[in-house]
Amino acid sequence: RVVNFSAGPSALPLEVLQRAQSELINTHQSGMSVMEMSHRSKTFERILHEAKDRLKKLLNIPDSYKILFLQGGASLQFSMIPLNLLQKDHEAAYLITGSWSKKALAEAKKVGKTRILASSEEDAFRSIPSLTNASVSPATSYIHVTGNNTIEGTRITEVPKFGSVPVVTDLSSSILSEKINVEDYGLIYAGAQKNLGPSGVTLAIIREDLIGQADQEIPTMLDYATHAKANSLYNTPPTFGIYMVGLVLEWIESLGGIEEIEARNHKKASLLYEAIDSSPLFFSPVRERDRSLMNIPFKTENSETDAAFLQWADSQGLVELKGHRSVGGMRASIYNAMPYDGVERLVDAMTKFEQKTNA
Ligand code: PLP
Numbered sequence: 314r315v316v317n318f319s320a321g322p323s324a325l326p327l328e329v330l331q332r333a334q335s336e337l338i339n340t341h342q343s344g345m346s347v348m349e350m351s352h353r354s355k356t357f358e359r360i361l362h363e364a365k366d367r368l369k370k371l372l373n374i375p376d377s378y379k380i381l382f383l384q385g386g387a388s389l390q391f392s393m394i395p396l397n398l399l400q401k402d403h404e405a406a407y408l409i410t411g412s413w414s415k416k417a418l419a420e421a422k423k424v425g426k427t428r429i430l431a432s433s434e435e436d437a438f439r440s441i442p443s444l445t446n447a448s449v450s451p452a453t454s455y456i457h458v459t460g461n462n463t464i465e466g467t468r469i470t471e472v473p474k475f476g477s478v479p480v481v482t483d484l485s486s487s488i489l490s491e492k493i494n495v496e497d498y499g500l501i502y503a504g505a506q507k508n509l510g511p512s513g514v515t516l517a518i519i520r521e522d523l524i525g526q527a528d529q530e531i532p533t534m535l536d537y538a539t540h541a542k543a544n545s546l547y548n549t550p551p552t553f554g555i556y557m558v559g560l561v562l563e564w565i566e567s568l569g570g571i572e573e574i575e576a577r578n579h580k581k582a583s584l585l586y587e588a589i590d591s592s593p594l595f596f597s598p599v600r601e602r603d604r605s606l607m608n609i610p611f612k613t614e615n616s617e618t619d620a621a622f623l624q625w626a627d628s629q630g631l632v633e634l635k636g637h638r639s640v641g642g643m644r645a646s647i648y649n650a651m652p653y654d655g656v657e658r659l660v661d662a663m664t665k666f667e668q669k670t671n672a
Pocket residue numbers: 320321385386387388389413459461462463464483484485486504505
């Protein structure tokens with residue numbers, strides 16, 4: 314197998330894929346594949362229940378929160394959030410830290426009144442903006458942040474606090490990568506395809522008092538209350554995806570939980586950032602204190618050299634390193650499933666390339 318640095322869908326732990334393969338045609342001794350199983354069956358209900366239970370333990374989710382498995386990706390959450398949480402005559406405040414938060418804001422604008430809490434767009438999103446001069450109006454329904462900016466390679470380390478205004482965070486590219494305090498948030502959401510499992514499942518962890526608050530009549534499928542009441546079984550859920558999420562969570566548990574994953578992620582990210590910072594050729598475009606642990610962009614001064622490096626890396630079995638077109642250069646996405654030796658191989662390829670080009 315290649316070393317896959319894709320930003321998403323991304324590499325899954327090999328052990329998880331092998332386990333899924335071994336159970337593919339006969340899952341949990343049911344005599345059928347999980348893909349062929351009714352979502353109302355006892356076996357699938359157990360799969361769903363166990364996945365939720367594992368997540369609850371791993372993230373220390375209080376009983377006052379509901380765990381929902383939804384569809385439509387994080388992108389549908391951009392609409393569901395304002396439809397459900399933005400109250401009449403209120404506004405929603407958005408912290409703009411990259412392309413994904415801009416997209417989230419654009420959808421909220423279609424639903425109601427919004428305000429930009431702060432933005433780092435002028436800095437080409439190379440940093441997280443300061444909130445020292447930021448304020449919210451008393452009639453603010455929620456604050457939206459993107460916890461980890463997949464494209465730009467930044468992460469938020471301080472949760473904004475404005476009285477009791479609920480904070481909503483998009484953790485699509487960082488969920489389960491480090492410890493979080495769930496109670497800092499009213500709603501946490503994430504598309505599964507980076508740290509949780511295959512695409513097709515979207516996770517939402519929502520504080521109960523925020524469910525069923527929508528002022529407007531919203532479509533049944535877009536109402537968090539529908540999915541909360543039905544235990545994520547209102548309609549046919551992405552059954553195979555939920556099963557895979559369960560296996561990924563079991564894998565995290567087997568390693569020692571979030572503490573161990575977080576320690577590994579710091580070790581991997583440090584190895585790569587140190588190589589970039591000490592390189593005569595590569596540099597990081599991101600302000601040091603805002604750097605992501607999951608998505609690490611780096612560049613040379615010359616786009617032709619970037620292209621030559623990408624080609625060289627590919628020939629070494631290091632794939633999907635091309636940076637997003639809005640940033641250019643390279644981007645190594647090193648999610649939970651990326652082993653330390655995958656990052657070592659990248660660092661080694663960078664050093665060899667520097668030697669090759671006499672940098
Ligand atoms: N938010 C962030 C931070 C992302 O990285 C992505 C996808 O890469 C999205 C939202 C969009 O997710 P989806 O494709 O699941 O709609």
